[in-house]
Amino acid sequence: MSEQNLQVFIDAVARYFDHTSDNDLRVGTPYLLPNTDPMSMDYTGIIGISGNRKGCVYFTAPQAMLRHLILSLGESDTSERNLVDVVGEVANTISGNARRELGKEFMISVPVVISGPPTSIHLPEDLRSYVIPITWRAYSAAIVICLQQ
Amino acid sequence: MKLDYGKYRGIIVSIALFLLLDASVLLMNFYISFQIAHDAVSINLAGRQRMLSQRTMKSLLELQRSEAGLDEQQTALEELSASAELFHTTLLAFDAGGEAPSTDGAIATLEAVSSAAALDAVAEGKVLWFPLYDKMKSLQLESSINSPIFQEKLADAIQYGHEHNLTLLMLMNQLTTDLEAVASAQATRLRIIQTVGIALALINFFIIMFHFLRQLRESDEKIETARQETQEILDTVNEGLFLIDTQQKIGVQHSKELEHILGRENIAGKAFAELMADLISEKDLSTTKSFIKLLFDPRKKQKLIGDLNPLRKVELHIPQENGGYENKHLSFTFTRVMKGKQIIHILVTVTDISEQVRLAVELEQAQARGQEQLQLLSSIVQTDPGMLTMFLNSSHKTFNEINEILKVQNKSTHQYVSKINQIYALIHKYKGEAAALELEQFVELAHEFEDKIAELKANPNLSGNDFLKLTIKLDQLMEQTEIIQQLAEKVSGLNITEYSAEPSATHSYWDGQHFHSLAQQVAERQGKQVEVICAGFNDHALSPNLKETLNTVAIQLIRNAVSHGVETPAQRKQEMKAAQAEIHISLVKRANGNFQLTIEDDGMGINLNKIRTTAVEQGVINAEEATDLNNTKTAALIFHPELSTKTEADADAGRGIGLYAIRDMIRNMGGKISVSSRRGIGSIFTVTLPEYEKSLKASA
Numbered sequence: 001m002s003e004q005n006l007q008v009f010i011d012a013v014a015r016y017f018d019h020t021s022d023n024d025l026r027v028g029t030p031y032l033l034p035n036t037d038p039m040s041m042d043y044t045g046i047i048g049i050s051g052n053r054k055g056c057v058y059f060t061a062p063q064a065m066l067r068h069l070i071l072s073l074g075e076s077d078t079s080e081r082n083l084v085d086v087v088g089e090v091a092n093t094i095s096g097n098a099r100r101e102l103g104k105e106f107m108i109s110v111p112v113v114i115s116g117p118p119t120s121i122h123l124p125e126d127l128r129s130y131v132i133p134i135t136w137r138a139y140s141a142a143i144v145i146c147l148q149q
Numbered sequence: 150m151k152l153d154y155g156k157y158r159g160i161i162v163s164i165a166l167f168l169l170l171d172a173s174v175l176l177m178n179f180y181i182s183f184q185i186a187h188d189a190v191s192i193n194l195a196g197r198q199r200m201l202s203q204r205t206m207k208s209l210l211e212l213q214r215s216e217a218g219l220d221e222q223q224t225a226l227e228e229l230s231a232s233a234e235l236f237h238t239t240l241l242a243f244d245a246g247g248e249a250p251s252t253d254g255a256i257a258t259l260e261a262v263s264s265a266a267a268l269d270a271v272a273e274g275k276v277l278w279f280p281l282y283d284k285m286k287s288l289q290l291e292s293s294i295n296s297p298i299f300q301e302k303l304a305d306a307i308q309y310g311h312e313h314n315l316t317l318l319m320l321m322n323q324l325t326t327d328l329e330a331v332a333s334a335q336a337t338r339l340r341i342i343q344t345v346g347i348a349l350a351l352i353n354f355f356i357i358m359f360h361f362l363r364q365l366r367e368s369d370e371k372i373e374t375a376r377q378e379t380q381e382i383l384d385t386v387n388e389g390l391f392l393i394d395t396q397q398k399i400g401v402q403h404s405k406e407l408e409h410i411l412g413r414e415n416i417a418g419k420a421f422a423e424l425m426a427d428l429i430s431e432k433d434l435s436t437t438k439s440f441i442k443l444l445f446d447p448r449k450k451q452k453l454i455g456d457l458n459p460l461r462k463v464e465l466h467i468p469q470e471n472g473g474y475e476n477k478h479l480s481f482t483f484t485r486v487m488k489g490k491q492i493i494h495i496l497v498t499v500t501d502i503s504e505q506v507r508l509a510v511e512l513e514q515a516q517a518r519g520q521e522q523l524q525l526l527s528s529i530v531q532t533d534p535g536m537l538t539m540f541l542n543s544s545h546k547t548f549n550e551i552n553e554i555l556k557v558q559n560k561s562t563h564q565y566v567s568k569i570n571q572i573y574a575l576i577h578k579y580k581g582e583a584a585a586l587e588l589e590q591f592v593e594l595a596h597e598f599e600d601k602i603a604e605l606k607a608n609p610n611l612s613g614n615d616f617l618k619l620t621i622k623l624d625q626l627m628e629q630t631e632i633i634q635q636l637a638e639k640v641s642g643l644n645i646t647e648y649s650a651e652p653s654a655t656h657s658y659w660d661g662q663h664f665h666s667l668a669q670q671v672a673e674r675q676g677k678q679v680e681v682i683c684a685g686f687n688d689h690a691l692s693p694n695l696k697e698t699l700n701t702v703a704i705q706l707i708r709n710a711v712s713h714g715v716e717t718p719a720q721r722k723q724e725m726k727a728a729q730a731e732i733h734i735s736l737v738k739r740a741n742g743n744f745q746l747t748i749e750d751d752g753m754g755i756n757l758n759k760i761r762t763t764a765v766e767q768g769v770i771n772a773e774e775a776t777d778l779n780n781t782k783t784a785a786l787i788f789h790p791e792l793s794t795k796t797e798a799d800a801d802a803g804r805g806i807g808l809y810a811i812r813d814m815i816r817n818m819g820g821k822i823s824v825s826s827r828r829g830i831g832s833i834f835t836v837t838l839p840e841y842e843k844s845l846k847a848s849a
Contacts (some may be wrong), residue, residue, distance in 0.1 A: 128624065130620060149627070
């Protein structure tokens with residue numbers, strides 16, 4: 001997995017947070033996580049990747065952060081639907097950025113948003129994922145990338 | 150277009166026969182009707198003959214009547230003449246054929262009678278009539294009705310008339326009856342012909358109906374059977390099959406599998422371009438359209454243009470209901486469907502070759518992996534299995550520690566720098582271990598890792614994102630280590646994965662050979678000569694954990710001794726020392742149960758002045774602090790993470806992190822490290838480590 005490819009996903013999330021009023025996004029130090037114990041928070045937006053590289057990339061965030069994020073984007077409706085929507089938008093930004101930057105090598109699926117523990121994230125258990133922790137204001141979220149070689 | 154009557158010949162012949170029959174009946178009908186009409190005239194005229202025979206007689210008698218006036222007599226004579234002439238002409242016409250005035254004044258043509266009875270009647274009629282006719286003729290020749298000759302002739306005629314009148318009437322009656330009988334026979338014949346004709350037509354009709362209905366039914370059954378068979382084939386075949394017409398439209402039938410392969414529905418009748426639109430690139434689509442056009446061109450040889458097929462092997466990304474994509478490798482083949490010399494369709498066969506492609510890729514990967522493993526194998530084959538096990542266990546631990554360090558999130562640059570130093574220490578230690586076992590590939594990877602760390606160190610505005618390159622390197626190292634682990638398990642049946650923290654009675658023999666080779670390698674690179682002399686390593690049962698720590702520490706201290714302590718042979722000569730330096734390593738168990746590792750070299754000892762200068766140069770301490778620093782504290786600076794007296798980093802030393810990492814590790818185990826040195830005589834590093842159980846408590 002090349003640094004440039006991984007950076008595309010990170011940049012996509014950063015791009016989304018550019019729209020927030022204070023743009024206080026900080027990227028933490030990335031680390032590896034065995035897929036036997038995938039990480040997830042309250043809401044997760046997943047995009048599947050096929051083509052030459054297979055796997056998935058997801059953005060997972062706690063509910064409080066998403067509520068705050070919605071308010072920061074100038075909206076007041078922090079209903080469940082909007083929380084799902086905002087995670088979907090982040091995933092969509094990742095998907096759009098990846099499509100543009102990575103081209104044909106990656107076939108990016110339409111994002112799927114799930115709330116609660118991600119029972120439907122099936123990662124190959126013999127692989128590791130890259131976890132890129134991000135903090136926005138006092139909240140922590142993460143971008144998780146798992147791609148087969 | 151040439152019509153092919155083929156199977157319809159029978160029905161066409163039957164219908165033609167039916168029409169012919171009808172036409173014949175119609176023709177006969179015409180003919181016999183005409184005959185009947187003709188007969189009707191004859192009957193009419195024959196009937197008139199009866200009347201004329203009587204009117205002639207009546208006119209004769211009228212002439213004879215004395216009271217009649219002259220005018221009346223004259224009229225009677227004229228009537229007699231007319232009747233006689235009419236009778237005579239008609240009789241002759243009946244006899245030999247000819248014309249006779251008809252009842253309506255027109256001229257009718259009569260044929261000579263032909264039946265025996267009629268012939269007899271006419272012949273006998275002539276015999277009786279001609280004398281009477283002559284007598285009447287002679288009457289007309291007389292100038293006066295009242296003349297005696299006339300009267301005489303009249304009397305003669307009347308008498309003759311009396312004698313034969315009834316016979317003549319009977320004969321004419323016979324003629325009429327006979328003609329009526331002939332006409333009746335004709336009518337009967339006509340009825341028979343019509344009846345027979347219609348009967349035949351009906352029979353023909355039923356033949357047509359039953360025969361051809363059966364044929365049609367049989368033919369329908371055959372078509373239905375064929376259709377069912379085709380449907381079964383299309384439902385069962387594993388390939389996608391369909392036809393394309395000249396307009397590049399898909400036919401009404403296609404195999405069921407096609408929908409599954411392409412993930413599309415309602416394919417029948419669609420334009421091929423529409424079907425493939427989202428599945429392949431626009432360029433491929435346009436090439437395919439041109440290719441199909443070429444296939445429909447009879448002047449082009451199919452074999453020659455076959456290579457142009459852009460879809461012979463194509464990867465499709467088929468959208469799924471869940472929003473994802475299914476990757477498929479498909480192979481499209483296009484075959485001309487000929488009718489005579491005309492290309493009417495193109496048969497397209499779509500085969501899902503994903504499995505073959507997957508296997509091919511796997512094979513390729515396996516080959517590549519095989520190559521890679523072979524290289525790795527060549528590097529580990531010389532390595533002692535016990536040492537390798539220890540190295541791999543230690544590697545996993547090191548990587549996990551690095552990952553744990555990465556996992557802890559920081560905010561300040563200072564924290565980031567500290568993080569880098571910790572990782573640096575671990576990877577440097579790892580590099581030493583790899584170098585000790587001459588695992589060049591890992592040394593190389595570790596060195597690249599260190600290069601990346603150096604890049605980060607040079608960055609004054611560190612952010613978390615910058616650590617991505619380290620994480621990637623860590624991933625690579627982990628991956629390579631996993632490969633070598635699998636490989637080692639395969640080649641020597643090593644049970645590396647089962648890591649035991651308990652002291653092992655069956656521990657592998659630890660002869661210190663790898664210490665010696667490490668020292669040799671390092672010395673060789675630096676143009677030095679060295680011998681490592683080990684003692685005590687096999688005297689004690691050591692827990693794997695302790696063994697690993699001792700190994701790591703020893704390796705690092707040997708590298709340190711060769712790089713920093715041992716002089717070149719030339720320098721040693723000047724110092725009156727043997728060209729080959731000696732490093733003594735010994736492991737002893739103290740009375741309190743602690744293990745003591747001693748590494749003693751006969752090198753130049755620690756150059757305290759150089760350490761002070763370098764520490765000031767590298768900003769570890771300031772000049773003022775340097776002057777106040779006593780020898781013990783100065784010597785302690787060698788454990789500082791940011792100090793290195795080597796000017797350039799290489800595989801052996803130079804990044805100053807080695808001793809720092811060692812001290813850290815020893816402290817974590819609850820141990821301590823000390824150094825004593827005499828300038829020009831050598832250095833002694835003494836490491837004390839508690840027994841395994843104590844160290845566990847300490848780390849807990």
